[in-house]
Amino acid sequence: MTRTAPLALLFVAALPGAMAWGAMGHETVAYIASNYVSSSTKSFFQDLLGDTSADYLASVAPWADSYRYTSAGKFTAPFHYIDANDNPPSSCGVDLDRDCGAEGCIVHALQNYTTILISQEASNANLQIAAKLAGDIGQPLHCEALEIGGNGIDVQYDGEDTNLHAAWDSNIPESISGGSSQSSAKSWAEELIKEIDSGAYKAEAASWISGLCVSSAEKQTATALKWATDSNAYVCSTVIPDGISTVENKDLSGKYTTTAQPVVDLQIAKQGYRLAKWLDAIVAEIK
Incomplete structure (x- = not known):
């Protein structure tokens, strides 16, 4: 099936981790993923997007978070999270x-839309609807109801x-990262890639994936x-x-942030690496 560039953009925005965190976080995840995809996956998406630059994933990464707030895309809002009704802490x-929930969640949406995208049996219109999925699955509070x-x-x-x-x-x-710009995202990604390749994350990266x-609905759901x-x-x-009482109405820019930063670093690194391998798996299934 021939795809246009806009459809390719929607395809990328559908994938897990591509839409984790805020706009700058989205882009950081995308830059990490760009570093780890296979050459065939890179060629596949650069061709679809008509973009051979190093920014080919990062440039489209923020799309789905904007789409959810439009009239046409409001149905995708539940696909960004799962409301864990647990009892923290x-x-x-x-x-x-x-x-x-009845309207869906990130886990079921990820499974359903990945299946549709891999099958390539849907019409262009249906593929566009399927590709609305956004996966904030790496952000802890996207997996919590409290x-x-x-x-x-x-x-x-x-x-x-x-x-x-x-x-x-x-x-x-x-x-x-030191800012909210795309250049901040690129610099942060470069630091996290170093940690994955030869630093603190080297020994554990394989366990992240x-x-x-993606070969079956059951396995997609389990992942x-x-x-x-x-x-x-x-x-x-x-x-x-x-x-809650220890954070509510408190300023979190001091000690709290210092404690949280290593977890944010880790989760961004994980989602970038996972996204790369998920993209590889999808392209392998399509081919």
Whole structure:
């Protein structure tokens, strides 16, 4: 099936981790993924996107978060998260039957849309609908129901009013990268790639993609659920380890951020590496 560039953009935006975090985080994940995809996967997507630059994934990465706020795309909003009805900080965990709502969630959406994209049996219009999926699966509060994933927990950051979810989406990542620009994303990605190749993450990177498989709906679901469970665990260990009262109406730009930064680094690195291998797996199935 011949695809146009806009359809290719939607295809990329559909994939896991491509839409993790805020805009700058999205781009960082994409730059990491670009570094680790196979040469055939790189050629495949550069050809589809009509972009042979190093930015071919990063340039389209923020699209799906914008689309969810349009009239046409509002149906995709539940696909960005799964509402784990657990009991942090006492216990964390994701139960697919319990936590995936009637309108869908990131785990089921990832499975369903990946199947449609691989099959290439849908019409162009249906492929475009399928490709609306966005996967914020690496951000812990996208895998938590408490206070609407932290959106209902008011906090401050550098003296400005915000909420806990937004602090994890943008403020803390930007405190690491030094800014919100695409160049900040590229520099951050370069640092994380060094850690994956020869630094702190070298020994564990293989474990991040353990069990990754897109050959069946069951295996796609199992992979997505594993990643959601992994992210959700940080709600208990790092996001609110001592309960809501310790963060609510507090400024998180000091000690809290210092504690959270290593987890944000790790999760961004994971999702970039995972995205690369997921892209490779999808292209392998299509071919």
